[in-house]
Amino acid sequence: MAERTENIQRDKVIEDQVDVAVIGAGHAGCEAALACARLGLKTVIFTMSVDSIALMPCNPSVGGSSKGHLVREVDALGGEMGKVIDQTFIQSRMLNVSKGPAVHSLRAQADKAAYSRTMRQVLENTPNLRIRQSEVMEIITEEGKITGVRIRSGMILPCRACILCTGTYLQAKCIYGDVEIYTGPNGLEAANHLTASLLDHGIRMMRFKTGTPARADGRTIDYSKMTEQKGDRRVVPFSFETDPESVQKEQVSCWLTYTNEETHRIIRANLDRSPLFSGVIEGTGPRYCPSIEDKVVRFADKDRHQVFIEPEGLSTNEMYIGGMSSSLPDDVQVAMYRTVPGLEHMEIVKNAYAIEYDCIDPAQLKETLEFKNIAGLFGGGQINGSSGYEEAAAQGLLAGINAAMYVLGKEPLVIDRSEGYIGVLVDDLVTKENREPYRMMTSRAEYRLLLRQDNADLRLTEKGYRVGLISEERWQKLCRKKEQIEAEIDRVEHTVIGGSETVQTFLEEHGSQRLKSGTTIGELIRRPELDYDTLSPLDPERPELPVDVREQVNINIKYEGYIERQKRQVEQFKKLEKRLIPENIRYEEIAGLRIEARQKLEKFRPSSVGQASRISGVSPADISVLLVWLQAAARRGETAGKE
Amino acid sequence: MFDDTIAAISTAVSEAGISIIRISGPEAVSAADRIFRTPKGNRILKEVPTHTIHYGYIVDGEETVDEVLVSVMRAPRSFTAEDIVEINCHGGILSTRRVLETVLACGVRAAEPGEFTRRAFLNGRIDLSQAEAVGLLIGAKNEYALRNSVSQLKGSVLEAISRLRGEILHVVAGIEAALDDPEHYSAEEMADRLRENVGGWQRQIRKLIDSAQDGRMITEGVRTVIVGRPNAGKSSLMNYLAGADLSIVTEIAGTTRDVLTQTINLRGVTLLLTDTAGIRRAVDKVEKIGVERARENARGADFILYVVDSSVSLDESDQEIMDLLRTEKKPALILLNKTDLVPVTTEEALREELGRYGLSSLPVLPVSVTGGSGLGQAEDKIIEIVYGGRLSVSEGLTITSVRQKNLLVQAAGSLEKVSTSIEMNMPEDFLTIDLMDACDALGAITGEQAGEDLINEIFSKFCMGK
Structure with a gap:
């Protein structure tokens, strides 16, 4: 009771009102805070420790399959992650280059310390943005609206919107063997109070788990027993604004090695000491990022697993042992790592561990990432049940933009599944039952031929511009690019080419069939063995165009059939997305809905019929019933209006 | 879902009476024109006045399927307020089915249970006071169709389709796993497997289509x-x-x-x-x-x-x-x-x-x-x-079997596209698009929903790393 009285007195101590309070300064929090501040709102970002801003507590890389797409999209909307990694990467590769353009994806190894420092500098030098080191204890609401937050000292900071970006810090617990430590990642202080306040506000919480492998002292690794993995010769930057020449620099290597039967034997022999199997860990872990003990148990027929040795930065000897995250006891970890070729004498700097943390059930969020039941409260990143730096940044940016739109009284920004991986990510989070940390995957994007990393700017920069995060200059540049692409596609499709001997010889030289009659350059581009650039000798009228324009022309012509097909699917998809469901709908009143559908619709309260159709347990017939009901409601409304 | 063209048998199927196949939607008339011939071959439905009836034949290529009366009702003066063509067949389960199949082969979709009624309502043709009844009807019709569609399939057929779908899904998962985690998996291996198998899958589906044709697939009756x-x-x-x-x-x-x-x-x-x-x-x-x-x-x-x-x-x-x-x-x-x-x-x-x-x-x-x-x-x-009307063989039975066959044809078409893409040397990520379409079509027959199936298959069969 004494403490309670104290708190009431402390209520009087009030800090200056801000527009937006961002809780957490990881990859989500940084993007959220920057977006709000850049849109002119007075913004404060809270962090447990200023030294852990934009920390990468797990793998030392940004991007990768589909995650690279997210970084590109963040950049296209006016976010920061792409720019910072372009400045701080130490190796970069474009993945899947032998595959179609939709699955090309950038991945860069980061100098972790440099990444954090650079992002922190951006934050520190952004007008309207204040960094504050303190734990946020409570959120404060009035009449279903966020009005402020209370920090560790008891002071209240009034705010108009608040974005939760708490990552893995809420009631975090790190576990290996029988050791349980109540800290956040990397030994950082956990945030132990906010969960209770969120529960008090009726927010449903979940407990998730993830893990990280050991870091080794690079001097104790024998690289001669491993396969070297170098970066690309020609590096492509993440940001559309980065000068491509500025990223051509010396790169460091990663190394590939493998586990073996001996590794697996040690793991099996010590499974009883693993907290995962003994039941100490309650949180749900991701299936896509299994610990090495998990891999050995679940994929018992595999006699080896890949191990990637990745540098943590240029200013440290620490090496990340990718592929071998674990929560086995320390002594078992040492023994198991040392069975791997090249790691025989490795010394652990930081041991592997699993981490458990609280997150929210994202079914409580709108597609704007605002909570359905608390106006002005948003969530971004791992607290929404996702995993990964890039997923976090993408959500942080969207939550930040929408918190700003909320404060400014403007239309929220919604990105749907046909517009970006961000849209797929958010839609999956808010309409699916998430039982494990959500990771972006290219197979989750049904329109992925349209959602390429190469056209993220063409897809999203207009939205960023309308919101106010993209400068006039950048926007004009993009408009010119669009015009150039359209004009060149049109020209190439109408440039007729005859079967002259030069042409026939050229085609034969490129393993292509001779022409029987005249055709267009466009048709030749569609031949699998040819492309836009290759055909330049046959196209004397061709204008001088930048590489990104030529790339778009090539892809759009070459894969036109598939692209057009997806565009038609998107048209169908949009029709249901546009059918909005009133927020006050009462599903129990709709006759004909099956009970399961009714319960699911009640739980998710989708904003559109399209969203409703993606909820598992809602059948097409339920959607028909819903449509009929909505139509009836609309007609009743009209009738009522006339009377 | 709203403005494509749909068709279904709109009467109870009976041997003695006449069955009506109803086509509704913007393409209704042009679809009917493709398969309808008047005796002199001089009339096309596109040009006839609304609310008129015409005598002629339904043809499938050179073959005459049935002697029919066709009525044309143009929007908005029709049951659904869309263009409607109704084909009055001579009846008989087999010929009615053939006519419906011919219609569906023209790019017309088989209507969902209760879909005509839904369209009629959404287009304002049914009184507001009926809204609840319409909702209940759609729900009930669907329940019935669900109960019937799988139970009608012979166990062995169901198993064969399900197994085939599983095989395709596994290959898709393998390729997708490699695309998502190129450092741990190579797509080549699965692509090779695909090249080896796609012909066999096509043959299996063709066999199933044949058995659907002569009724061996479905325990209809x-x-x-x-x-x-x-x-x-x-x-x-x-x-x-x-x-x-x-x-x-x-x-x-x-x-x-x-x-x-x-x-x-x-x-x-x-x-x-x-x-x-x-x-x-x-x-x-x-x-x-x-x-x-x-x-x-x-x-x-x-x-x-x-x-x-x-x-x-x-x-x-x-x-x-x-x-x-x-x-x-x-x-x-x-x-x-x-x-x-x-x-x-x-x-x-x-x-x-x-x-x-x-x-x-x-x-x-x-x-x-x-x-x-x-x-x-x-x-x-x-x-x-x-x-004699004492027993009504529900439209559900025939309709489901036609729909099932139609889905098989779709799956075969998707696999055909996969074969073409392979010949054209398209990258693996293009192949999975049509493979997934094939999976979806087969899943619609067996009642297996794609949804998270692919993701689950990836996670359970392929060890994704980090």
């Missing part, structure tokens, strides 16, 4: 159960009906080893005939169970054939069966068998007993199955009951 006390002559009747037409299509082992079901074509009517005699023999000592099984069978039946032994007196089993007929209220035909023997139970006695159960309206026919008398009349009566 009037579910008919023969009941009666032991030795009343049920097996003989079964053998007679089966032997009467040598076009026995298939023999299915039912859910229980003891239940014998045969598909019998009786003058164009398909009967799914279940003999409960086997039940009795197998569980002779536990008579109670036998009756219960007969009850179960009768409950799922469209039509009941009750065989009474006239050479002995009615007993407890007969009373059980009459009680069952009373409670189930199913259309039934009662055959008073063994008229060649000395009658103990006369037709009058039987009718009197039936009366006590409130069953006096049921037809009774004296026959001798082994003696071969009265059987022609019995067949006539069966046909009359099935198509």
Whole structure:
């Protein structure tokens, strides 16, 4: 009771009102805070420790399959992650280059310390943005609206919107063997109070788990027993604004090695000491990022697993042992790592561990990432049940933009599944039952031929511009690019080419069939063995165009059939997305809905019929019933209006 | 979902009457034009006035499918307020099906249960006060279709489709896993497997389509159960009906080893005939169970054939069966068998007993199955009951089977595209697009929803790393 009285007195101590309070300064929090501040709102970002801003507590890389797409999209909307990694990467590769353009994806190894420092500098030098080191204890609401937050000292900071970006810090617990430590990642202080306040506000919480492998002292690794993995010769930057020449620099290597039967034997022999199997860990872990003990148990027929040795930065000897995250006891970890070729004498700097943390059930969020039941409260990143730096940044940016739109009284920004991986990510989070940390995957994007990393700017920069995060200059540049692409596609499709001997010889030289009659350059581009650039000798009228324009022309012509097909699917998809469901709908009143559908619709309260159709347990017939009901409601409304 | 063109059989399918196939949507008229020919071949529906009827033929390429009357009703003056073409066929399950299949081959989609009504409502053709009824109707029709679609498939067919889908899904998952985690997996391996298998998959689907064509795929027909006390002559009747037409299509082992079901074509009517005699023999000592099984069978039946032994007196089993007929209220035909023997139970006695159960309206026919008398009349009566309106073979049955076949054709088309893409040397990520379409089409038959299936397959079969 004494403490309670104290708190009431402390209520009087009030800090200056801000527009937006961002809780957490990881990859989500940084993007959220920057977006709000850049849109002119007075913004404060809270962090447990200023030294852990934009920390990468797990793998030392940004991007990768589909995650690279997210970084590109963040950049296209006016976010920061792409720019910072372009400045701080130490190796970069474009993945899947032998595959179609939709699955090309950038991945860069980061100098972790440099990444954090650079992002922190951006934050520190952004007008309207204040960094504050303190734990946020409570959120404060009035009449279903966020009005402020209370920090560790008891002071209240009034705010108009608040974005939760708490990552893995809420009631975090790190576990290996029988050791349980109540800290956040990397030994950082956990945030132990906010969960209770969120529960008090009726927010449903979940407990998730993830893990990280050991870091080794690079001097104790024998690289001669491993396969070297170098970066690309020609590096492509993440940001559309980065000068491509500025990223051509010396790169460091990663190394590939493998586990073996001996590794697996040690793991099996010590499974009883693993907290995962003994039941100490309650949180749900991701299936896509299994610990090495998990891999050995679940994929018992595999006699080896890949191990990637990745540098943590240029200013440290620490090496990340990718592929071998674990929560086995320390002594078992040492023994198991040392069975791997090249790691025989490795010394652990930081041991592997699993981490458990609280997150929210994202079914409580709108597609704007605002909570359905608390106006002005948003969530971004791992607290929404996702995993990964890039997923976090993408959500942080969207939550930040929408918190700003909320404060400014403007239309929220919604990105749907046909517009970006961000849209797929958010839609999956808010309409699916998430039982494990959500990771972006290219197979989750049904329109992925349209959602390429190469056209993220063409897809999203207009939205960023309308919101106010993209400068006039950048926007004009993009408009010119669009015009150039359209004009060149049109020209190439109408440039007729005859079967002259030069042409026939050229085609034969490129393993292509001779022409029987005249055709267009466009048709030749569609031949699998040819492309836009290759055909330049046959196209004397061709204008001088930048590489990104030529790339778009090539892809759009070459894969036109598939692209057009997806565009038609998107048209169908949009029709249901546009059918909005009133927020006050009462599903129990709709006759004909099956009970399961009714319960699911009640739980998710989708904003559109399209969203409703993606909820598992809602059948097409339920959607028909819903449509009929909505139509009836609309007609009743009209009738009522006339009377 | 709103403005494509849909088609379905809009009347109960019957042998004697006329069936109507309704096409609704913007392409309704042009789709009909592609398959409709007037005798002189001079009229096209696009040019005829609205609300007119035309005589002609439905053709599939060179072949004439059926002689029909076609009515054209243009939007908005139609049931759905869309362009509607109704094809009045001569009827008969087979020809109606053929016409529907021909329509669907023109890029028209098979309507979902209750979809015409939904469109009619959404387009303002149905009164607002009916909204709730419309909702309930759609829900109920769908429940019915769901219950029927999978249960109609022969177990072995269901298994084959499901296995095929599983194989395709596995290959997709392998390729996708490699695309998502290129450092741990190579897509080449799965792509090789795909190249090896896609031809085989196509052949399997073609076989399934063929079997759908001649009805071997689907246990479609009037579910008919023969009941009666032991030795009343049920097996003989079964053998007679089966032997009467040598076009026995298939023999299915039912859910229980003891239940014998045969598909019998009786003058164009398909009967799914279940003999409960086997039940009795197998569980002779536990008579109670036998009756219960007969009850179960009768409950799922469209039509009941009750065989009474006239050479002995009615007993407890007969009373059980009459009680069952009373409670189930199913259309039934009662055959008073063994008229060649000395009658103990006369037709009058039987009718009197039936009366006590409130069953006096049921037809009774004296026959001798082994003696071969009265059987022609019995067949006539069966046909009359099935198509005389006393028993409605629901549109659901035919529609589902057409839809299933259509889905197979779709799956085959998708695999064809995969083959073409492979020949064109397209990268693996293009192949999975059409492979997933094939999976979706097959899944729609077996009731397996794609949803998270792919992601689950990736996670469970491929060790994704970080």
